[in-house]
Every structure is written in structure tokens, then in C-alpha cells.
Amino acid sequence: MANIPILRLEGYVIVSIQDDLSDQEAEDLQKRLLESLAVRTAHGVLIDVSGLEIVDSYFCRILRDTAAMAQLMGVGTCVTGLAPAVAVTLTELGLDLSMVHTEGNLDRGLEWLRGRD
Amino acid sequence: MPEIIIATNDDAAIVTSRGAVRELARSVGFGTVDQTKLATAVSEIVRNVVLYAKRGQVLFTICESNAGTRGIEVIIEDEGPGIQDLEIVLDGGYSTSGGFGRGISGARALVDEFNLESEPGQGTRVEMRKWL
Numbered sequence: 001m002a003n004i005p006i007l008r009l010e011g012y013v014i015v016s017i018q019d020d021l022s023d024q025e026a027e028d029l030q031k032r033l034l035e036s037l038a039v040r041t042a043h044g045v046l047i048d049v050s051g052l053e054i055v056d057s058y059f060c061r062i063l064r065d066t067a068a069m070a071q072l073m074g075v076g077t078c079v080t081g082l083a084p085a086v087a088v089t090l091t092e093l094g095l096d097l098s099m100v101h102t103e104g105n106l107d108r109g110l111e112w113l114r115g116r117d
Numbered sequence: 118m119p120e121i122i123i124a125t126n127d128d129a130a131i132v133t134s135r136g137a138v139r140e141l142a143r144s145v146g147f148g149t150v151d152q153t154k155l156a157t158a159v160s161e162i163v164r165n166v167v168l169y170a171k172r173g174q175v176l177f178t179i180c181e182s183n184a185g186t187r188g189i190e191v192i193i194e195d196e197g198p199g200i201q202d203l204e205i206v207l208d209g210g211y212s213t214s215g216g217f218g219r220g221i222s223g224a225r226a227l228v229d230e231f232n233l234e235s236e237p238g239q240g241t242r243v244e245m246r247k248w249l
Contacts, residue, residue, distance in 0.1 A: 020135070021132075024128055053156070056135075057161060085149045085150040088154070089150070089157045
């Protein structure tokens with residue numbers, strides 16, 4: 001669980017989070033992801049969270065910060081596959097993820113990133 | 118009454134607690150949205166214990182209301198520093214950890230009953246209930 005693969009496909013960096021992560025694991029992933037952007041230029045980052053059953057305020061902040069940091073490095077980020085129950089919960093928690101671009105699934109996310117090139 | 122006791126002394130306890138309450142909620146018959154809400158509320162409160170109190174305990178029980186409705190009661194207790202500005206914290210937007218400041222106020226919004234008692238220097242006790 002701790003070593004989530006960071007994949008590269010056609011210049012896009014793709015991460016798929018399938019398991020619940022501890023705060024430390026989420027932070028490590030964020031760090032590795034940003035480091036991978038520094039090593040080789042990327043056209044965009046895709047973070048798929050369709051396997052996640054819980055996104056709390058901490059993980060929400062990790063997602064938001066990661067997108068903001070990647071943006072500072074000139075790379076756009078798309079988060080895909082937020083489960084309906086997660087979307088409901090985030091809204092009731094009063095958490096705003098609107099500064100991060102989201103799409104329903106990986107295909108749509110990739111399409112959106114391609115359109116930005 | 119099933120009970121799960123977890124010593125919260127590291128951030129793995131956050132994952133364990135939210136996983137355990139989700140499992141219990143599922144077994145009681147809560148739908149996906151309510152399972153997620155309850156698990157997220159537990160995640161927020163247990164994180165506070167890990168961040169500020171370092172250790173404490175989480176207790177889950179299946180309970181029943183006076184009207185006979187089943188539900189889940191979660192009690193999270195610690196012997197940490199307590200909360201100084203309780204009213205501000207309950208309103209949300211107040212953070213000393215660099216977070217969103219939505220942990221406690223957010224958790225309150227996600228459950229049906231929420232009760233927080235805190236004595237500076239003594240500790241904090243949070244009681245949450247969600248009904249089917």
C-alpha cells in the first residue's frame with residue numbers, strides 16, 4: 001500500500017490510489033509525485049481516486065496542495081473518479097475542492113489534459 | 118455490544134479507526150453515503166487525538182434510541198491538552214495545525230448527535246451518534 005506506482009504514459013504522470021492511505025503515506029506519495037515531475041517534464045498529472053472510500057479534510061488538502069504545487073511547476077492536474085459518497089461527504093464537511101479540476105473517470109481526465117496541451 | 122478499542126498513538130490509528138467504524142456501519146445496515154460520513158467524522162476526530170493528545174481511545178457500540186431506531190455510537194477520549202477556544206473550533210475555520218480548520222465542525226455536520234466536552238489540561242471527550 002505504501003509504494004503506490006507512479007506511472008508514465010505518453011508524457012502523462014498517472015497515479016491510481018486504490019487503498020486507504022495513512023497521513024504519512026499520503027504525504028510520501030505527494031513528495032514522490034512532485035519529484036517525478038522534476039526528473040522529467042510531464043504534460044499533466046492524473047490522480048485517480050476511484051478506489052478510495054474516504055477522503056477527509058487531510059487528504060483533501062493533500063490533493064489541493066499537490067495540484068497547486070504541480071501547477072507551480074507548470075503541470076496541470078486532474079483528479080478522477082471521486083465516489084458519490086465521497087463527494088457528498090466533502091460538501092457536508094464544508095471542504096472546497098473546486099480549485100482542483102475533477103473528471104468522472106480516467107478517460108475523461110486524460111481527454112481534459114490532452115486538450116490543454 | 119461489540120466494542121473496538123484502539124490506542125491512538127500514531128497515524129495508523131486514523132486508518133484503523135475509520136476502517137473499523139465503516140465495517141461496523143455496513144454490518145448494521147447503513148448505506149454507502151452514511152458509512153462514509155460516519156467514517157470521515159471518526160477520521161477527523163481521531164486525527165485530533167493523534168495530533169494533539171498523542172494517545173487516547175476510540176469506542177464503537179451499536180446502540181438503540183428510545184424510539185427503537187438502531188445506530189452507532191462512537192466515543193473518542195483522550196487525556197491531551199484539551200481545547201481552549203471551544204466555540205471558535207465548533208464554528209469551524211480555526212486551525213493550529215495548518216489544516217482547513219474543519220475537523221471538529223465538519224465531523225459535527227456529518228453525524229446526527231455530537232457532544233464534545235473538553236477541559237484545558239485534562240483532555241477531550243467526543244460522543245457521536247448516527248441513526249439508521
